[in-house]
Each structure stands twice: as structure tokens, then as C-alpha cells.
Amino acid sequence: MDQIIETSQPEMGGRATPKQATWGTFTTWHQFVQAHELRIIPLVGVVTLLILWEAAPALGWVKPIFTSSPSRIVQAAIWLFAHGLWNDIVVSLSEFGLGFGLALLFAIPVGIVLGWSRRLHALFDPFITALNATPRVALLPLIILWLGIGLESKVAIVFLGALFPLLINTIVGVQTLDTNLVRCARAFGASDRQILVTVALPTSIPFIIAGMRLGVGRGLLGVVVGELVAASAGVGYMMNRAGSTFQTDKVFVGVLLIAGFGYTLTEILKRIEAHVSMWRPQETE
Amino acid sequence: MASLELRQVAVEYTMKRTRQPLLALRNISLSVAHGQFVALVGPSGCGKSTLLNVVAGLQPASHGEVWLDGTPVVKPGRNRALVFQSPSLLPWRTVLRNVTYGLELQGAPPREAAQRARRYIDLVALNGFEESYPHELSGGMQQRANLARALATDPELLLLDEPLAALDPQMREVMQAELQHIWLQTAKTALFVTHLISEAVFLGDTVVVLSARPGTVRAVVPIDLPRPRTGQLRRSPRFRQLEDTIADLLQTELPTRLSSI
Ligand SMILES: Nc1ncnc2c1ncn2[C@@H]1O[C@H](COP(=O)(O)OP(=O)(O)OP(=O)(O)O)[C@@H](O)[C@H]1O
Ligand SMILES: [Mg+2]
Numbered sequence: 350m351d352q353i354i355e356t357s358q359p360e361m362g363g364r365a366t367p368k369q370a371t372w373g374t375f376t377t378w379h380q381f382v383q384a385h386e387l388r389i390i391p392l393v394g395v396v397t398l399l400i401l402w403e404a405a406p407a408l409g410w411v412k413p414i415f416t417s418s419p420s421r422i423v424q425a426a427i428w429l430f431a432h433g434l435w436n437d438i439v440v441s442l443s444e445f446g447l448g449f450g451l452a453l454l455f456a457i458p459v460g461i462v463l464g465w466s467r468r469l470h471a472l473f474d475p476f477i478t479a480l481n482a483t484p485r486v487a488l489l490p491l492i493i494l495w496l497g498i499g500l501e502s503k504v505a506i507v508f509l510g511a512l513f514p515l516l517i518n519t520i521v522g523v524q525t526l527d528t529n530l531v532r533c534a535r536a537f538g539a540s541d542r543q544i545l546v547t548v549a550l551p552t553s554i555p556f557i558i559a560g561m562r563l564g565v566g567r568g569l570l571g572v573v574v575g576e577l578v579a580a581s582a583g584v585g586y587m588m589n590r591a592g593s594t595f596q597t598d599k600v601f602v603g604v605l606l607i608a609g610f611g612y613t614l615t616e617i618l619k620r621i622e623a624h625v626s627m628w629r630p631q632e633t634e
Numbered sequence: 635m636a637s638l639e640l641r642q643v644a645v646e647y648t649m650k651r652t653r654q655p656l657l658a659l660r661n662i663s664l665s666v667a668h669g670q671f672v673a674l675v676g677p678s679g680c681g682k683s684t685l686l687n688v689v690a691g692l693q694p695a696s697h698g699e700v701w702l703d704g705t706p707v708v709k710p711g712r713n714r715a716l717v718f719q720s721p722s723l724l725p726w727r728t729v730l731r732n733v734t735y736g737l738e739l740q741g742a743p744p745r746e747a748a749q750r751a752r753r754y755i756d757l758v759a760l761n762g763f764e765e766s767y768p769h770e771l772s773g774g775m776q777q778r779a780n781l782a783r784a785l786a787t788d789p790e791l792l793l794l795d796e797p798l799a800a801l802d803p804q805m806r807e808v809m810q811a812e813l814q815h816i817w818l819q820t821a822k823t824a825l826f827v828t829h830l831i832s833e834a835v836f837l838g839d840t841v842v843v844l845s846a847r848p849g850t851v852r853a854v855v856p857i858d859l860p861r862p863r864t865g866q867l868r869r870s871p872r873f874r875q876l877e878d879t880i881a882d883l884l885q886t887e888l889p890t891r892l893s894s895i
Contacts, residue, residue, distance in 0.1 A: 533722035536690050537736040537787065538712045547739070551726045628726040630769040 362463040379530055379596060417597045422605065425598035435585065438606070441572055444500060448507025449568045456512055457557060460519025464546060464553070470520065481513040485567070498579040510571035511564035516559030522553025558622045565614045569607060636713060636790040636823045638666040638689065643698035644848075645684050658684045662681045662698070662847035669821040673834035675880060676844030676852075683719055685849070686793045689825065690716040702791065712740050715789035717797045719827075721776035723768040728754065729779050730764040736787040747786075754782035757812060758862050759805075773800040778809070785816060792817075792824040798833065807865065810836050818862060831884070835876045836863055843883045853883050 382389060399419050406413040413421065426434075463470045485506060497501040526549060534544050574586025584603050591599035643662040646655050658681040666672050674682050687693045689700055691710040698803060700707040702714070715736065723732045733751035738744070755761055758778035768776055781797045798806050810833055817837075825833060830833050834841045838857050845852040859867060867873055 439796070477723045491747055529718070529720065530724060533716075533718060534739065536692055536710050536714075536716040536718075537739045539712050539739045543739055547735070548724070626770070628767040 369631050387421055398407065414595060414597050417601045421598045421599045425596075426602045429587070429599060429602055434584075434602075435583050437582055437587045440500070441576065441581040444503040444575070444583065445507055445568055446570050447500075448504040449511050449564065450510035451504070452515055452564060452568070453561070455508075456515035457519055460516045460557075461523055461545070461553070462552070463472065463516075464523025465519040465549065477516060480509075481517065485509045485571060489575065489578055493579050500583060502579065503575040503583070506571040506575045507568040508571075509568035514563035514612060515557070515560040516557045516566060518563070519553060522556030523549045525552055525556070528551070549594075557619055558625070560616050562615055563617070563628065565611060569611050637668045638664075638823060638825070638850070639701040640664040640689075640793060641699045641701070643685075643695045643700060644687060645681065645687060645693070647695040657689075657848040659695075660850045662849070663676055664842065664851060664854075666823060666825065669823055671817055671824045671837055671839045673838030673841045674827045674830065674844065675823060675831065675834050675841060675884065676849055677846045677884070678829070680844045680847045681849035682844065683795050686716060686795050686825060686827060690714055690793055692716070693867065713790040714793060715787050715791075716793040717784045717785035717795055718779055719795040719799070721768070721773075721780040723776055723779055723783075725768050728765050728767060729760060729771070732768065732779055733783045733786055736783050739855075740787060750786050750788075751782070754786045755779075757785070757816070758782045758809070772801065774805065777801065781809075788820070790822060792822050792826075794824065794826045796827050796829065799829070806830075806833070811865075813837060814862060831877050831880050832868060832873075834880065835859075835873060836868065841880055842877075843880060855880055855883075 402416065403418050403420060405411050406416055406418050417425075420599040463473060488509065489502075489506060492502050492505050496505055523545075530548050531544055534548055539547070544602050572583070573585040573588075576583040577589050580589075584606055588603035591597075591603070640662050645655065645659040646657050649656055650652070653825065662685065664672075674685070676682055684693070688695050689702075689707060691707050691714070694708075702711075710723050723729075724735060727735065730748065730751055733755055734744070736748040737747035737750060742750075752761075752764070755764060756854045758781055758891045760775060760778055760782065762767060765774065768779070771779065777797060781794075784792065784794075793888075801809060814837060816822075826834075826837060829836075835857055839858060842851060843853040843855065846851065855876065859870075859872060859876075
């Protein structure tokens with residue numbers, strides 16, 4: 350005899366997230382390693398590098414004047430912080446912050462306008478393409494000539510470095526419109542401005558953030574190169590002086606500061622990106 | 635409520651690559667009275683979606699005129715809402731904010747919009763999913779959200795392009811009954827495209843049968859069934875008879891379409 354069995358389950362609203370594993374759930378070391386594999390692997394890599402770096406000059410494989418070593422770098426850092434490194438950091442940060450901020454303030458509105466208007470885009474596209482293809486370093490002599498060796502010239506070079514990835518990405522973002530969504534908005538009687546705000550801008554945000562990530566790299570390049578070439582303060586300036594007197598440890602302090610800053614900023618932007626693209630389908634591992 | 639009048643409407647597309655003209659609709663004349671529910675059936679590709687787009691004001695007719703309440707249709711307007719054949723939900727908005735979207739564009743205050751939206755989310759049985767993103771919904775659920783968004787704007791003329799096509803048969807009948815219910819309560823004028831003959835008969839005051847492309851009005855079948863129509867009615871002889879009539883009209887379209895390929 351057939352029987353029909355009715356089963357019922359409550360519907361689940363919202364997003365379902367897989368349960369996160371915690372410390373207590375692991376019975377063996379092996380399980381722990383497996384669960385945290387992707388965190389452990391980079392950690393192992395970094396620690397190995399540090400050990401090798403420290404060991405190589407200590408064992409006489411290389412001369413410390415070329416590679417320095419983690420312990421020397423820490424000592425140099427302590428000395429530098431006691432002798433005016435803060436000032437250099439503040440100078441470099443302000444150059445980067447001002448230049449990058451101005452690039453954002455300029456690129457996003459201009460990018461939106463150029464992405465929205467085909468005519469204006471056609472007019473400005475050759476200039477953008479040409480300037481973007483020109484290495485900004487090539488403009489440095491001109492910029493120094495115009496703005497001197499103070500803060501302004503470095504702000505300008507950061508601005509120019511970060512500007513184009515931001516501008517180009519914003520333009521592409523606004524241009525990448527889903528025609529279905531635009532038709533739908535139009536059917537509800539949306540004005541151009543409403544379509545811009547409710548369809549074009551949300552579409553372009555991930556592009557803008559990707560542009561910011563590129564821009565961070567270009568901007569930092571601008572700060573360092575600018576300070577190496579012509580400056581009277583800043584982390585790059587400090588590195589230049591230390592380098593010309595063979596103080597490798599101090600040079601490495603500068604390298605690590607810049608790398609750390611770039612890394613942190615990029616990570617922050619990745620987090621923001623993950624947060625604003627919560628609506629995207631997640632790839633499952 | 636709104637009365638709609640199409641006078642000898644024709645729509646011609648130009649194919650992008652070959653630059654050949656393609657006549658999608660030809661000589662469509664139709665008049666829809668205030669509060670009438672018109673179901674449109676016709677072979678795939680005969681121009682049903684095109685017709686709704688023209689009435690919505692999203693694309694111009696190549697010939698002829700469309701009049702709505704005595705004014706010619708030239709652009710989209712707040713008195714109309716179009717439910718697209720493919721759910722066009724904003725992927726970065728939750729269901730609730732998608733349903734408020736139309737109201738928001740039309741300048742409704744946010745709180746009121748959210749209240750209305752929740753009513754229509756309940757109506758299409760999506761409660762519990764207000765905070766879900768479209769990619770977390772099934773195709774049929776997306777269509778229901780799409781429908782709720784159009785209904786929430788309370789238009790005078792509802793243009794529905796196969797809004798129930800992705801639903802399972804049971805849910806589909808439930809939603810048909812809901813649509814009838816809403817329509818009876820609000821007395822909106824509706825133009826409803828479907829491929830399902832039983833759906834056209836169940837919902838329509840009249841069923842307009844279009845010919846194969848270029849689409850033209852082949853027949854207008856008045857549906858003289860009493861309202862509110864129920865599930866039982868579907869099994870009545872009269873209902874079956876009307877279904878057969880429409881099926882026959884559509885059948886005669888088949889050979890021409892096949893031979894034209
Ligand atoms: N943008 C366009 N450019 C060129 N041709 C088009 C365009 N849109 C539709 N067509 C053509 O017009 C005809 C009618 O299309 P339409 O989408 O209105 O058909 P339909 O009746 O809604 O079909 P279905 O039932 O499959 O949804 C089709 O033959 C199609 O190829
Ligand atoms: Mg269609």
C-alpha cells in the first residue's frame with residue numbers, strides 16, 4: 350500500500366552562511382591545519398623568509414651591506430624613529446593623502462560625466478589615452494620646474510599617478526550599463542538623473558574601487574620617485590640619503606614602511622569591495 | 635482606469651548586421667475599454683513584447699498611433715507599469731528595496747513606499763525574503779518580485795509580459811487567482827501576454843489572438859465567463875470550449891510559421 354507522507358519545513362529567510370569552524374571543534378592538529386590552510390600557508394612563507402634573511406648574513410653567505418637582516422632593520426628603525434622619522438612619515442603621508450584625495454575628488458565626478466556623455470567622452474578620450482600611456486615619471490622634470498621641490502610637486506605627481514586608473518575605471522563603470530535595468534527604470538518614468546543615481550552609480554562602484562587599488566600603487570610610486578629625485582624631507586628622501594652613504598638597514602626600513610602602507614591600504618580596499626559587493630553571488634570553494 | 639486605443643500600429647526593426655528591415659507588427663488596431671482585462675496570445679516571435687513596449691512608451695511605433703485616455707503615447711508615464719518578460723531586478727538591492735524601486739522613482743515617501751511594498755510582497759507570497767538579494771531567489775520568485783514591483787506603483791494600465799511563465803503549475807494558478815483578485819478590487823486596465831491558453835481564458839475579458847510574424851490581430855475572442863472565476867470553472871464545458879476555440883485559432887498559425895523558416 351502506498352502512503353503519502355507529508356513533510357513540512359519552515360522556509361528560511363535571509364542568507365544562509367555555513368557554520369564557521371572554531372578552535373574547540375578540532376580534535377587533532379591535522380584537522381586544525383586543514384581548516385586554516387589558507388591562513389597558515391602565507392604565514393609559513395613569511396616566517397621562512399625572515400629566518401633565511403636573518404641566517405644568510407649571520408652564516409657568512411652574503412655581506413650584510415647588501416641584504417641587511419631583520420634584526421639590523423629593527424635596530425635601524427628604532428634609531429630612526431628617535432631621530433626624526435616621524436616627520437618624514439608625516440611629509441610622505443601628506444603628499445600621498447593630498448594627491449590621492451584630489452585625484453578622487455576630480456576623477457569620480459569627471460569620470461561619471463564622461464561615462465554618461467558619449468560626446469564628451471569622444472572629445473576627451475584621446476587626451477586621456479595619451480596621458481595614461483605616458484609614464485608620469487617623464488613629467489617629473491617639468492613638474493619640478495613648475496612647482497619646485499616642496500610638497501606641491503609630490504602632490505602633483507601622486508595626483509597624476511592615481512588620476513588615470515581612477516578616471517578610466519569610473520568611465521568604464523558608468524558605461525557598463527545593463528540595458529534591461531535602464532529600460533526598466535525608464536518604464537517607471539525615471540529621469541536621466543535617477544537612472545544615473547539608481548543604476549549607473551551602483552554598477553560603477555566596484556570599478557571605482559578597483560581603480561582605487563590600482564591608484565594606490567601608482568600614487569605610492571609617485572611619492573617615492575618624487576622624493577628620490579627632488580625633496581628635502583620624506584621617507585623616499587631619507588632612503589636616498591641612507592642609500593648614498595651605504596646605510597642599507599635604513600633603506601630597508603623605508604622599503605618596509607612603504608610596502609606595509611601599500612599593503613594595508615590595498616587590504617582595506619579589498620574589505621570595502623567585499624562589503625559593497627555583498628549582493629553578488631558568492632563562488633563556493 | 636484607462637482606456638487604450640491602438641490605430642494601425644506597425645513596428646519595423648532593422649537588423650543590426652544585415653541592415654534588413656524586419657516587420658514585427660503589422661496593422662494592429664485594438665481598443666481596450668476602461669478596466670478591461672485583455673489577454674494576448676500568439677506564436678513566439680510574433681511581436682507581443684514589442685507591442686507592450688510600444689504601449690509602455692519605450693519604443694515608438696513605425697506607423698500608426700497609440701492613444702491612452704485621449705492622449706497619444708510618446709514616452710513612458712506613471713500611469714503605466716510594465717512587467718518585463720525577463721525579471722529586471724536590480725541585483726544590488728534586496729527584494730524589499732526592489733519592490734519599492736518603482737515607487738521611489740515616482741517620488742513616494744520612503745516609509746509609505748516600504749509599507750506598500752510589504753503588502754505586495756505578502757501578496758506574491760515572498761514574505762520572509764524581503765532582505766534577500768535577487769541571486770538568492772529562484773527564477774519564479776524573481777518573477778513574483780518583479781510583479782510585486784509593478785503592482786506596488788498602482789498604475790492605471792498594467793502591461794504584463796508573461797509574468798507567470800517561470801512558476802510551477804500550482805503556484806501559477808494561485809497567482810492567476812491573485813491577479814484576478816487584485817484586478818477585481820482595483821479595476822485596472824490590463825494587457826496580459828501569455829502562452830498558456832487556460833491562463834488567457836481564466837483571466838481575460840477578451841483574448842486577442844495574434845498571427846505569426848508580422849503579428850496582426852487574428853481574432854478577438856470575448857470570454858463570457860462570470861467573475862470571480864474559480865478553479866472549478868476551469869473544468870466547465872464552456873471553459874474547455876473557449877480553450878479549444880483559441881487553440882484552433884493558434885493552430886492555423888503553425889503551418890505558415892513553419893513554412894516561413
Ligand atoms: N531589438 C530588436 N531588434 C531587431 N529585431 C527585434 C528586436 N526585438 C525584437 N525583434 C524581432 O521582432 C520580433 C518580435 O519580437 P518580440 O520579442 O516582440 O516577440 P514575442 O511575441 O514577445 O515573442 P516571445 O513569445 O518569444 O516572447 C521577433 O521576430 C524578433 O526577432
Ligand atoms: Mg516576448
